[in-house]
Amino acid sequence: MKRNVFVIALEEQQRKEFQTIRRAQAFNLYGVLDVATAVESADKFSFNELLEKARKEIASHECSVDAIVAHWDFPTSVMVPLLCKEQRIPSPSVESVLKCEHKYWSRLEQNKVIPECVPDFCSINPFEKDPFDQVTLDYPFWLKPVKAFSSQLGFKIENKQQFDEAINTMRDDIRHFGDPFNEALDKVELPPEIEERDGNTCIAEKLIDGVQAAPEGTMFHGEFNVHGIISQPCSTDSGLFDRLEYPSNLPENIHRRMILACKKFLKHIDFDNGCFNAEFMWDENDDKLWLIEVNTRISQSHSEIFIMVDGMSNHEVAIDIALGERPSLPNREGPYPVAAKCYIPYQKKDGIVTGLPTQEEIEKLKNRFPGLIVKFTVEKGTRLSELVNQNAFCYQLGTLFIPAESHEQLNERYMACLEALEFKIDPIHQ
Numbered sequence: 001m002k003r004n005v006f007v008i009a010l011e012e013q014q015r016k017e018f019q020t021i022r023r024a025q026a027f028n029l030y031g032v033l034d035v036a037t038a039v040e041s042a043d044k045f046s047f048n049e050l051l052e053k054a055r056k057e058i059a060s061h062e063c064s065v066d067a068i069v070a071h072w073d074f075p076t077s078v079m080v081p082l083l084c085k086e087q088r089i090p091s092p093s094v095e096s097v098l099k100c101e102h103k104y105w106s107r108l109e110q111n112k113v114i115p116e117c118v119p120d121f122c123s124i125n126p127f128e129k130d131p132f133d134q135v136t137l138d139y140p141f142w143l144k145p146v147k148a149f150s151s152q153l154g155f156k157i158e159n160k161q162q163f164d165e166a167i168n169t170m171r172d173d174i175r176h177f178g179d180p181f182n183e184a185l186d187k188v189e190l191p192p193e194i195e196e197r198d199g200n201t202c203i204a205e206k207l208i209d210g211v212q213a214a215p216e217g218t219m220f221h222g223e224f225n226v227h228g229i230i231s232q233p234c235s236t237d238s239g240l241f242d243r244l245e246y247p248s249n250l251p252e253n254i255h256r257r258m259i260l261a262c263k264k265f266l267k268h269i270d271f272d273n274g275c276f277n278a279e280f281m282w283d284e285n286d287d288k289l290w291l292i293e294v295n296t297r298i299s300q301s302h303s304e305i306f307i308m309v310d311g312m313s314n315h316e317v318a319i320d321i322a323l324g325e326r327p328s329l330p331n332r333e334g335p336y337p338v339a340a341k342c343y344i345p346y347q348k349k350d351g352i353v354t355g356l357p358t359q360e361e362i363e364k365l366k367n368r369f370p371g372l373i374v375k376f377t378v379e380k381g382t383r384l385s386e387l388v389n390q391n392a393f394c395y396q397l398g399t400l401f402i403p404a405e406s407h408e409q410l411n412e413r414y415m416a417c418l419e420a421l422e423f424k425i426d427p428i429h430q
Contacts, residue, residue, distance in 0.1 A: 003066040005319060006030045006058055008076045009038040017303045017313040027319070032057045032068075039072050040388045047075050047180035054079055055086075065089065067322035071300040074101055074147060074177065078184045081274075090324040092219075092274035092296060095188045099269045100276075100294045102185070103146045104203045105194050110291060113268040114261045117280075117291040119206040123197045126170040132163060135204060142205045143167075145174050146197065147181040156207070174200050208290045210283035213248050215258050216298060218317050218327045219272045224263045227317060227329040228310070229255055230277075230302055243342040243414060246305040249407050254282050257289050265294060275318050277302070301341055304373065304401045308339035336371060336403035342414045344376075344398040344421065346384065353382040353397075355424030365420055369413050373401035374421075384425070397423055 003026065007014065010031030018024055032054050058065060065087045070076035078101060084091030099109050110118045122136040124143070135141075143166050144154040153173060155166040181199030212232035217225050231248035248255065262278045277299045279292040303313045311333035320327035356376060366372050376398035377387065384395045400417050404410040 002026060002028050004028045004063050005067045005069060006032050006065060008032045008054060008070040008079060009035045009072050011035055018315050020307050020313045021316040030061055038076050045180055047183035050075055051079050051082060054083060067319060069318050069322050071297055073149060075180060077101060077296055082187060090273040092271050096269045096271040097296045098185060098188060100296050101147060104197050109269055110265055113264045117261050117289055119208050119290055121203055121205045124202040124204055126167045126174065126202055131167050137204055137206055140207050142207060143202055145178060145202050147177050147199050170202060208281050210281040212279060212281050213250055213258060214277050214279050215262055216277040216302060218275050218321050219266055220321060220326055222272060226259050228306065242345055243340045244301060245340045245407060245410060246309055250282060261291060273321060275321055305339040305341055307334060308336045308403045309334045337405055338407055338410055339403045340410045342400040342402055343396045345394040346397050347394060350385040350428045351425040353378045353380055353423065354426050356380060357421040361420065365417060371403040375399045
């Protein structure tokens with residue numbers, strides 16, 4: 001009998017990736033909520049209303065619920081453990097997930113077990129009469145909400161004027177995620193220091209530099225495992241992290257230090273029966289390893305490059321874990337030694353897309369670089385400022401999945417693709 005797997009905000013691309021796993025034909029795959037509802041809402045939303053809508057959609061199938069999976073950040077990341085608890089199927093505890101989702105709470109818990117990996121930080125309530133009185137850091141520092149999507153509402157602060165401007169923006173926009181996040185926080189008993197610092201507060205953190213990397217793995221019945229490490233080199237031209245490379249080519253001792261830090265933190269917060277990916281930054285000059293954040297899911301951003309290198313999507317372990325089974329993922333059984341997910345960036349200036357690379361141009365690139373996948377997130381007529389879930393530094397016009405024989409060749413192919421793919425964008429002067 002087939003087992004029933006429910007995936008919140010399931011995309012067609014994910015359906016294709018699920019087909020690469022070993023027992024793909026043994027499951028019925030059901031989508032719960034669409035991406036526009038669960039992920040891309042530009043309007044005010046309620047966490048409780050989304051949760052109730054997901055409950056009703058699951059119940060409408062009138063079949064057994066054997067697993068519930070999500071690969072997106074909040075709100076879906078917190079919906080899953082709540083729904084699983086109701087269905088009495090495996091998942092991490094709601095509290096352990098929230099200890100990762102709430103940036104300030106997460107830093108407090110990290111400081112208890114891996115303080116050497118935690119940059120200086122402080123909590124800031126943007127609605128206080130004088131928020132600057134709460135700052136305990138020297139310039140420059142990052143200011144961001146305790147809950148947001150990607151790098152939205154993330155500001156690099158170098159002086160008081162920038163701080164005041166960022167606070168004004170926070171006051172206007174922070175409630176979009178902060179109010180629904182407070183609904184999620186109401187599901188658990190909070191420590192006093194978090195009750196006072198809810199979803200509409202911010203965290204300030206010392207700036208850190210280096211190369212980013214992300215171990216991805218699982219916790220199964222208390223057993224910790226890492227199935228891959230992705231690196232994220234910084235573009236020397238823009239200073240942006242514009243691609244994800246797998247496998248990581250950082251030194252092995254850095255890999256071991258990241259893995260140990262992950263294990264200590266996840267065991268400390270009693271995270272179990274779930275997937276994770278943890279983002280680190282290694283400052284080679286000072287040999288300093290910093291933890292950026294821990295996400296309580298596999299990263300779907302990694303799925304295509306896992307297929308290229310390992311021969312199978314990381315959805316394999318996500319379903320194993322959700323079904324309460326010991327996870328495993330093939331190693332280096334794919335057609336390529338290395339692969340990368342690369343962004344097609346555009347400087348942070350508003351404009352209207354008036355022209356895209358032609359299909360002929362794309363096919364020439366695919367013939368030049370076998371295995372290349374090209375996806376655009378814009379079309380003719382798109383206004384860049386209306387794109388949802390963009391970071392604070394540049395717009396993303398699309399994504400490239402590039403296989404190669406080496407990391408050096410990856411970079412060469414990436415630069416060649418950017419040069420070959422020409423977009424026409426009419427600037428909007430404000």
